[in-house]
Amino acid sequence: MTLIHGFELLREQDIPELNTHARLFRHAKTGAELLSLENDDENKSFGVAFSTPPADSTGVPHIMEHSVLCGSRKYPVKEPFVELLKGSLNTFLNAFTGSDKTMYPVASQNVQDFYNLIDVYLDAVFYPRITPQTLEQEGWHYELDDPGEPMTFKGVVFNEMKGAYSDPENVLGRFTQQALFPDTPYGHDSGGDPAVIPDLTYEQFKMFHDTYYHPSNARIVFWGDDDPDTRLSIVNDYLKDFDRLDTLDVTIPLQPRFAEPRSVTLPYDAGEDGAEGRKAYLTVNWILADNSDTETTFALEILSHILLGTPASPLRKALIESGLGEDITGGGVDTDLRELTFSVGLKGIAPDGAGAVEALILDTLADLAGNGLDRETVEASLNTIEFSLRERNTGSFPRGVLAFVQTLSTWSYGGDPLEPLAFEGPLSAIKARLDADPRLFEGLIRTYLLDNTHRVTLLLTPDETLRAQQDDAERARLDAVRAAMSDEDVQRIIAETEALRLAQETPDSPEALATIPMLTLDDLDRDNKLIPIETLARHDTRVFYHDIFTNGIVYLDLGMNLYALPAEDLPYVRLFGRALLEMSTETQDYVRLAQRIGRTTGGIHPSILTSTVHPTREGTAWLFLRGKATTDKADELLAILHDVLLTVKLDNRERFRQIVLEEKARQEAKLAPAGHMVVYGRLKSHFHEADWASEQMQGLDYLFSLRTLADRIDADWPGVLARLEGIRARLVRRAAMVANVTLDAGAWSAFEPALDGFLAGLPQEEVDLARWTPARSATNEGLIIPAQVNYVGKGANLYAQGHSFDGSLLVVNDYLQSTWLWEKVRVQGGAYGGFSAFDRNTGTFVFLSYRDPNLLDTLDIYDATGDYLRKLDLNDDELTKAIIGTIGQLDAYQLPDAKGYTSLIRTLAGDTDERRQQMRDQILSTTPADFKRFADLLDEVRTHGQVVVLGGQNAIEEANTARAGWLDVRKVL
Structure with a gap:
């Protein structure tokens, strides 16, 4: 048997449909299997997976997924994962827990960065430092600071899953799987049931890793244009010290079938x-x-x-x-x-x-x-x-x-x-x-x-009693544990709480941090990658063309200027976009139309774009129909767009009612799983017209409008129909439209005349652009939903306070997310996530948390951020990491259609190549002094910032009482 770096080749074959050569290997010593997928994709990917069937609902597979990324043999820092986030050019860095497997994938376009990521991940999964404190932080622990206070549960996964169990559709999916597979591991929740997670002991936790995180249970995949032999060498260096484990059985049994439903x-x-x-x-x-x-x-x-x-x-x-x-x-x-x-x-x-x-x-x-x-x-x-x-x-x-x-x-x-x-x-x-x-x-x-x-x-x-039952059960459990404790036990819990907090607050040593592999600034491109664009005028319509190889597919984005509408029409825009594609035309009912789209194109869907225009600070807002087709079907794509724009019949009240109810249900369904984004949109809407418009079309204000509209359809259908017809009349005009085409030059020469003919067939009326007068609220908001966790946001418009943009602000913001906010909001606070976001077009800066057990404490963390930056002693390595991480986000990998659409957005927003290059230069030139300067900007957020909180009723009402009615409280769901 011939071995290549310890691996024997089992088989190989070409996969022409992926333009890929595949080779499947087995590691001779351990039995680990490795699939090497070799192709010309510069976005290289790696993944290692383990079968991890759960034996209960303590969530040990999920907690282990978090925990192995909290320090390892070779990289003895608290969060190697976060250190990579800070200073990597990665295009993907994450981990997933499935119902029976756990996966650790990474990706990067830079080969050295790629190998760095792989090395950290392999050391993490095979040699993690999973101490009792790791379980306490990532899984669960008793928290107690004083004998006179009530004891509580804390832990990142514990609170993450409380958020998951607050989402009815998430619960529906979990219960469905358990009901279908009651006699297999799928009958347990691998993510963890919050009522069961505290049953997990450290001994069980450690044994789970010893059992399942072994090379004999590993499946490894490489993809891309890196050297195939190097792949084997890298992995063998980790596997060669293990022996084959023959006793492990990870078979998932088939569920015995029910005799009756x-x-x-x-x-x-x-x-x-x-x-x-x-x-x-x-x-x-x-x-x-x-x-x-x-x-x-x-x-x-x-x-x-x-x-x-x-x-x-x-x-x-x-x-x-x-x-x-x-x-x-x-x-x-x-x-x-x-x-x-x-x-x-x-x-x-x-x-x-x-x-x-x-x-x-x-x-x-x-x-x-x-x-x-x-x-x-x-x-x-x-x-x-x-x-x-x-x-x-x-x-x-x-x-x-x-x-x-x-x-x-x-x-x-x-x-x-x-x-x-x-x-x-x-x-x-x-x-x-x-x-x-x-x-x-x-x-x-x-x-x-x-x-x-x-x-x-x-x-x-x-x-309506379930929450109280769950809270009472949790409180009773904690009280029973507390009642059984001796005074010495209580002091031990207090000491463990303090020890964990001290460990979380103690920074890694410079020596430990130096073990994390990192690039240098010399590894970065000094210039932005440009996207080709040509601007044309065809029949009063601006056409943007991008000469990019698309493998025989034409991507067409057809936009309608929403400033052609009065502000009161904005809540109808998303509905109108769907109606164009989901209602009948003059020649086809909506079933036949959907069939036609499916038979001849790759799909057409509506999309809303809002942005601020540099340097005016004015807004731009567009409704796009985004379509794609093979070049031989491009004429049919244009024919469909012609029919839906000019001949759609908007007078089917029942069909429109269905669309409205679907939209309402979807907006309500996203409140719990995407609460941080709901808060983000709500906060941004306070500060700028374009973001205010977005809130009317796809935020909470949109949801409130949908609820009203659902009733209005019955009470005043003629009025609703007249509004829809008015929207069509104002939007479907050549002068109010743009066309964005992504296609290689050879195919463009054939498509351009067809596009020209399509545009010539659109109405030619003049366009009067409206002026919107946003009704902005200056109040802090407490928005109540049924949830066991909160989504806490605070933000301000820094430009309104007299500040201007510099690329260094993006570096500081990126650094805050991976240090201060990660450590304070997630690690110590127990939330699933803590973020900040800076919109360089509007000047809006926002703090956000995700599935957060806290509220006022999180706001205090936000307010202390400026002081944190002032006291920060930033060394060269940390600064370099922050710059590299920011450049990595700037250079995110994109497929051809995304490149064309990104270029369109930049053009409509006035974001020129020259401006973006200036920003890149400023990012690369960031200094520690820029961090101190940003602290002064964050004082404006602390002093002038507005607060939006989405969360449970008790948490919001308690916070409102504590600060004397500072929140405008409203029930959302």
Whole structure:
């Protein structure tokens, strides 16, 4: 057997659809498997994964994921992960805990940076310093400062999961999995149930790592253009000191099938006095099949898209048009577990309507299986999925990290890791089967859904007493533990609390920090990477063209100037954008329109852009229809855009009502999982017109408007319709539009005449731009939702206080997030995240926290930030890290469509290449004096800043009482 750096080659093959050569290795000494994916992607990726099936719901896999990144043998600092965040050019740096596996992926365009990241991660997973204090910080601990005070639970994951359990849809997904898989590890919560997390002992915690974080249980993936042999050498240096572990069994057993369907009803937290008006969630859920057969998996994924993937999909359409609920819930097919599942239902239903929803789902499936699926719907779904597979547009998510995750869907269970990547074979086989049997998908409905008795119907109902029950149970548990303690035990808990706090506050030594590998400023490009752009004028419309290779795809962004509308129309903009694509045209109903889009394009979707224009500080706001198609279908893309802009019929009241209710449900659903972004948008809206407009179109003000509009549709439909028609008349005019095209030059020469003809066919009326008068509030806000945690924000407009921009501000802001805020808000405060954000266009600076158990204490941390900077003794290495980290964000990797759209945004915002180069020069020239200068700016935030808090009723009301009614309190949900 020939070994290459300790590895034996098991097999190799080309994957033409990914332009990749794959080689699968096994480490001879340990049995670790390594997949080397070799291609020309400069955004190199690496990942190491371990099978980590949970035996209970203490969340030990999740806590371990956090903990191994808290210092290791080779890198004995408190947070190597954070040190990398500070000073790396990474394009991805994170870790995930799944239901049965834990993954550690990284990515970078710089090869030395890439190897640095890999080295830190491999040392972290194989040689972590997981002490009792690590569990206390990242998992849970008793916190007590004085014998006379009540004892509490603290811990990062403990509070993260309290936030997760405050989100009904998150709870719905967790309960669904547990109900479908009661007899396997999937019946436990690998993330951790807050009521169970404190059962985890340090001995169990340590044993979990000893058991599962071994090379014999490791699967490793490389992707990109780095040297293939170096990959093996790097990993062998870590594996060679281990021996094979033959006793480890990580097999996930198959769930024994139910003899008959089951029904489960469970409560969710509706908040105090919150059950009235809150509605229920219902899903019908199945286990489908073992995921070992890739062709079956592909077929079921296509079926899921056929049934649910677009507004015109038959099962989705039946549910939405029933009026039984507000929006779809359940994600269709899920391929993340050993066995595939399917879930579908409605949210926003009456609790007594569960039977009707369940019956509708089953009856609709029976009708589709019996009477057949629309052939055009099937064709559209096949084209949509095939386009997505070939384009492989992962957005800001590195393609190599996606490949890593995809391989694990089979590899983790003993399957072939290449099967999920090599899609041509199974896709061709499915097409051939469909040609031979046009009722292929009807048969899948019958086999995997209708005739499948392993089905669970889950009803989640609002309960206004659940929070009190949970709080009382937690308090009773803590009181019982406290009552059983001796005086010596109490003093021990106080001492441990103080010791943990001291460890958290004690900085790493310079010697320890010096072990973290880092680049130098000489490794950085001095000049920005430019995106090609050409500005043209066609029939009163500005056209921006970007000559970028797109592999045969045309990306077209068609924008409409929202300043053509009066301010009172802004809450309708997002709805109007959806209506253009989800309502009937003169020649096609919305089902046929959706099929047409799916059959001939890669998709069209609406998007809103708002920004400040440099140097005027005026606003710019646009509604875009963002479309893409292969170049041979570009004419059809333009034809569809012509039809939806000029011939869409907006007079279908029921269809528009459905869109409004879906939007309302989606806006409400994001409050808990994305509360920090809700707070961020709300705060920014106080300071600038463009951000105020964004709040009207996609923030909390938008949600409030949707609730009013839902009633107005019934009370004054003619008035609503007149407003929609007015919006179309004002926006769909050549002079109020821009077109943004990303395409290589050869294809552009063929597409340009077609685009010219399209623009010539648009209305030519003059455009009068409106002046908006934002109604800004100067009050601090306390916004109540049913939640066990808070999202705390404070911000101010620094430019309004007379300050101006310098690139060094971005360096200081980046440094604050990875030091002061990380340490004080997350590590010591127990929140899942602490952030700050600076908008260089508007001058708005904002502090934010995520899933935060605190409120006033977090605001005190924000207010102390200026003093922290004044006292900061910043050495050269720390400054260099901060500069490198900032440049890394500036040079974030982008796919072709993202490059073109980014260039468009910069152009509309007046962000010239010259201005951006000046900013880069200032970043690279940042000095410690700039940190001191920023402290004075933060004094303005402390003195003049406004506060927005989204969180639980008790926390907000207690804080408001403590500071004598300083918050304007409002119930949001």
